Amino acid sequence: MNMDVNPECGAMLAGISAYLDGDLDATACDAIERHCRDCSRCATLVDGLRETIGLCREAGSAPLPEPVRQRAKASIERLLACENPIRS
Numbered sequence: 001m002n003m004d005v006n007p008e009c010g011a012m013l014a015g016i017s018a019y020l021d022g023d024l025d026a027t028a029c030d031a032i033e034r035h036c037r038d039c040s041r042c043a044t045l046v047d048g049l050r051e052t053i054g055l056c057r058e059a060g061s062a063p064l065p066e067p068v069r070q071r072a073k074a075s076i077e078r079l080l081a082c083e084n085p086i087r088s
């Protein structure tokens, strides 16, 4: 059975990545929260990020410390790579 990847998951991960670059607004946060209600895998991921980086908690209130941002971004990018396996 194929592991079908929900395209919304990839979009959400990209959204979180954008957040780490400081581009995520309240609307995008809302979309992430909504997706997490339907997707337990992403909900788990976002829960972890919430603790690490305060995702969607106080958007834009304070810049993330660079090491934290880099670490979170690396893990998102790893996840994105798994969501989009390069395979022909």
Ligand SMILES: [Zn+2]
Pocket: 006, 008, 009, 012, 035, 039, 041, 042, 043
């Ligand atoms: Zn998802």
